[in-house]
Amino acid sequence: MIDLPEPLFEANLHERKVCLVCARKHAEMVLRTTTTEVVPVCGDCSIDWNIYGYEILKRIKPGQLVKRLLLFKLLRPFQRPSARTIWRDIDGLKAWAGKMKKWMK
Numbered sequence: 504m505i506d507l508p509e510p511l512f513e514a515n516l517h518e519r520k521v522c523l524v525c526a527r528k529h530a531e532m533v534l535r536t537t538t539t540e541v542v543p544v545c546g547d548c549s550i551d552w553n554i555y556g557y558e559i560l561k562r563i564k565p566g567q568l569v570k571r572l573l574l575f576k577l578l579r580p581f582q583r584p585s586a587r588t589i590w591r592d593i594d595g596l597k598a599w600a601g602k603m604k605k606w607m608k
Contacts, residue, residue, distance in 0.1 A: 509536040509602060513552060516543060519583040523592055524548040524559055526571030541599045543592060563596075 511534040520530040522545035530543030534552065542560065544552060551559045572589060584592075 509599065511536060511541055511557075511599075513544075513549065514540075518588075520592060521572065521575055521584055521589055522548050523568065523596060524551070524563060526568055526575055536599065539595060539599075540592075541595055560600075568593075 513532050514535050516530055516533045520533070520543035522528050522530045523542050524544055525548055528545035528547070531546050532544050532549045533540045534542040534544060548559060576586060576589070
């Protein structure tokens with residue numbers, strides 16, 4: 504069976520998550536495929552998604568993302584989302600990026 508690329512579209516978010524693009528604010532929307540949520544985004548990053556599209560995902564740098572997420576969680580230790588939820592979101596993004604990387608070669 505051929506594994507086709509999965510485009511992203513914007514949808515409403517149903518639980519509290521952190522934006523994985525800027526890692527500074529709580530997410531309001533989520534970029535998702537037809538089956539899974541891939542990248543939670545805040546309002547500002549959602550506007551950037553509507554203007555620049557997939558280019559905003561190139562801004563996500565692993566080292567910077569980890570630092571910002573640690574700072575985000577240190578400033579809000581008992582607020583949602585939990586560290587487990589954040590880690591699951593990162594895993595979802597890595598899985599989608601891995602699938603898409605095959606198509607970029």
